Amino acid sequence: AQRVTQPEKLLSVFKGAPVELKCNYSYSGSPELFWYVQYSRQRLQLLLRHISRESIKGFTADLNKGETSFHLKKPFAQEEDSAMYYCALTSKTSYDKVIFGPGTSLSVIP
Amino acid sequence: DTEVTQTPKHLVMGMTNKKSLKCEQHMGHRAMYWYKQKAKKPPELMFVYSYEKLSINESVPSRFSPECPNSSLLNLHLHALQPEDSALYLCASSQVPGQGYEQYFGPGTRLTVT
Numbered sequence: 001a002q003r004v005t006q007p008e009k010l011l012s013v014f015k016g017a018p019v020e021l022k023c024n025y026s027y028s029g030s031p032e033l034f035w036y037v038q039y040s041r042q043r044l045q046l047l048l049r050h051i052s053r054e055s056i057k058g059f060t061a062d063l064n065k066g067e068t069s070f071h072l073k074k075p076f077a078q079e080e081d082s083a084m085y086y087c088a089l090t091s092k093t094s095y096d097k098v099i100f101g102p103g104t105s106l107s108v109i110p
Numbered sequence: 111d112t113e114v115t116q117t118p119k120h121l122v123m124g125m126t127n128k129k130s131l132k133c134e135q136h137m138g139h140r141a142m143y144w145y146k147q148k149a150k151k152p153p154e155l156m157f158v159y160s161y162e163k164l165s166i167n168e169s170v171p172s173r174f175s176p177e178c179p180n181s182s183l184l185n186l187h188l189h190a191l192q193p194e195d196s197a198l199y200l201c202a203s204s205q206v207p208g209q210g211y212e213q214y215f216g217p218g219t220r221l222t223v224t
Contacts, residue, residue, distance in 0.1 A: 032210035044153065044200065044215040086152050092210045096141050096160060100152035 002027050004089050004101035012107045013077045021072040021104045023061075023087030031089045033063055033070040036100075038084045047072075047085070057081070077108045112137060114216035116201050122222045125191060131219045133184040133201030139214070141207040142184045144176060145200040147218070153200055159184060160207035191223045 003026045013019045025031060035047040048056045050063040050070060061072045070087060087101040114135045123129050133142065140161050145153035158166035159178040167176075173195075175187040184201055198220050202213040 034212055043217045046212045046214075049212055084150075090210050092208060096143075096158045096204070096207050097155060097166060098143075098213060103150070103152050105150070 002089065002097075002099050004087050004099050006085075006087055006101040006104045008104045009102070010105050010107070012109060014109050015079055016076050019074050019077045019081070019106065019108075021085050021087075021106065023070045023072065023101055025068050025070065025087075025089050027068075027089060027091065029091050029093055031091050033061075034088045034090075034098075035059070035061055035070075035072050036086045036088055038086070040083070044086070077106075079108050079110055082106055082108045112214075114201055114203055114214050116199075116216035116219050118219055119217070120220045120222075122224060123188065123191065124224055125193075127191075128187070128189045130188065131186040131199055131201075131221075133186075133216055134182055135203045135214070136182055137203065137205075137214070138181075139203035139205050140181060141204045141211075142178065143200075143202040143204075143213065144174075144184070144186050145202065146195075147198045147200055157186075158207075165207070188221075191221075193223050196221055196223045 005024045033050040037047045038044045059074045084103050086103045090098045117132045142159045144156040147153045156170045157176045162178045173190050177185040198218040200218045201216040204211040204213045
């Protein structure tokens with residue numbers, strides 16, 4: 001079955017500390033993985049997708065097919081990174097279904 | 111225009127009312143979605159339209175009726191809702207159906223059923 005798990009519901013880090021938000025998935029085919037972010041009172045928006053391999057707002061994520069993981073990392077957390085982060089999965093054969101993980105609420109402490 | 115817009119922002123309706131939510135995008139996207147989101151939970155997929163045709167209905171109760179009049183517009187007609195239907199309703203679009211592209215979300219309509 002297709003599934004996305006994010007083991008941490010809440011994550012608090014101090015400003016300037018490294019941050020890692022974990023995401024694991026189960027999918028039998030070739031997945032497309034994304035991180036979406038929802039800042040307070042703002043719309044859900046794409047943070048990054050695995051195939052672009054780019055860094056957005058200092059965040060990176062590497063797809064590890066062996067461990068079926070797509071963890072989100074940032075070396076130095078900023079207060080404006082406080083938000084809800086969702087890992088999501090789709091594929092070209094999923095008929096446009098996107099499966100969202102339960103989300104991790106990140107709080108960066110000044 | 112690179113945004114998905116939704117109207118109204120807020121809606122309060124009684125259980126016997128009929129109302130509609132509207133979603134619009136002018137990015138030329140050919141896949142459009144309706145999601146329901148409860149507080150502090152991920153979006154739950156309700157419907158998917160691909161090239162203006164309904165391609166996915168996630169077993170949504172018939173009191174929710176989607177409509178896609180053209181490639182830019184998506185409606186969600188509401189009738190005889192229940193209080194547990196109160197939620198944030200999100201519309202999203204993506205470039206080409208079936209290609210695994212990212213989704214662009216609207217700001218949502220906050221629905222309260224009394």
